[in-house]
């Protein structure tokens with residue numbers, strides 16, 4: 234498993250709000266390694282996660298997951314790749330209203346056609362690992378922001394993704410929980426051999442990461458020198 238982003242450019246918005254969020258961005262990510270993606274607010278971290286996760290098509294460039302270009306796949310193939318090969322944990326948690334913590338995990342897995350009964354023990358183990366064994370039957374509106382994020386992490390890990398994309402996992406939790414969550418992400422990354430990219434401002438995460446990628450170091454010059 235490998236992830237290689239090659240010469241990625243992304244523009245967002247229309248008219249006056251049109252912004253170049255990524256400009257000729259190139260980077261390679263190692264399997265079994267947790268890479269911390271750092272850089273000031275607005276430097277393109279979330280945009281990069283969206284492109285790597287086949288949620289957003291770049292204007293140009295290649296997103297090579299194991300050598301195959303996600304940017305060149307059809308919408309249907311991209312949706313399948315997202316369901317089966319990529320785990321996401323984004324800031325909002327993106328949980329489904331009305332479902333319990335345990336159902337959040339099983340519902341996501343059922344989209345890939347796997348029987349939920351066989352996954353239930355693993356779902357419970359993962360919820361216990363993120364410290365939510367006592368919250369299996371709670372629904373999103375009965376949980377804190379940090380708890381919702383932890384459910385999203387457990388859900389992302391359920392199907393052993395090849396690519397794990399995480400946006401600010403520690404923003405809504407205390408330091409001890411931040412260390413536990415980051416350790417879980419790092420441990421799972423090594424165990425599954427997945428490529429893990431975590432956008433973060435938190436020194437706890439950068440301190441435990443295998444590599445740090447600073448968005449500002451990778452930005453291409455905005456104006457080319459003409460000789």
Ligand SMILES: Nc1ncnc2c1ncn2[C@@H]1O[C@H](COP(=O)(O)OP(=O)(O)OP(=O)(O)O)[C@@H](O)[C@H]1O
Pocket residue numbers: 245246247250251252253254272273274275276277278279280281432
């Ligand atoms: N829909 C949009 N339309 C126009 N510009 C946008 C849009 N979404 C994001 N941007 C701009 O694109 C740039 C990159 O945004 P992005 O969210 O990727 O940054 P970030 O590094 O994740 O920031 P943060 O650390 O604050 O989450 C920013 O300048 C932002 O203002």
